[in-house]
Amino acid sequence: MPPTTAELVHDRNLGDLLKHRDVVLEGCEAPQRTARVVLADMLGTDEARTDDAMLVASELIANAIQHAGGAVSFRIEVYELGSALGVVDRASDTGALPVSPSNSSTEPTDVAVSGRGLFIVQRLANTWSVEQTENGKIVIAVLTQAGSR
Secondary structure, X not given: OOOOHHHHHHOOOOOOEEEEEEEXXXXXXXXXXXXXXXXXXXXXXXXXXXXXXXXXXXXXXXXXXXXXXXXXXXXXXXXXXXXXXEEEEOOOOHHHOOOOOOOEOOOOOXXXXXXXXXXXXXXXXXXXXXXXXXXXXXXXXXXXXXXXX
């Protein structure tokens, strides 16, 4: 079983925290672009790492917009061996997120028209989770550097 986000982050499997930034997205005209700019600044020149993180962040923000009334903020934590990305929204129903996201509809041979966001996150991130916050929830994805699992 893969480690949980809490295990990776709080049990220091990612090493020391190097950088942390919270970005307000509420009221932002282009929240996904804003998150990508912050990620590029914080993750630097590792193109593969940055590309995966940008796609994961974009999917998490899109899900918050589509299913939770919008993204409130974006959190990025850069560790020695990876990063943790979180998107906060105001919806409090953590049970609405599928435990095992899928890329198909009810028929195994059909591809779903929507609902692939968390499937993409699950494929790119080492682990992801959802946690209650004071005013909603945060969906967190952890991406480790190659070879640091």
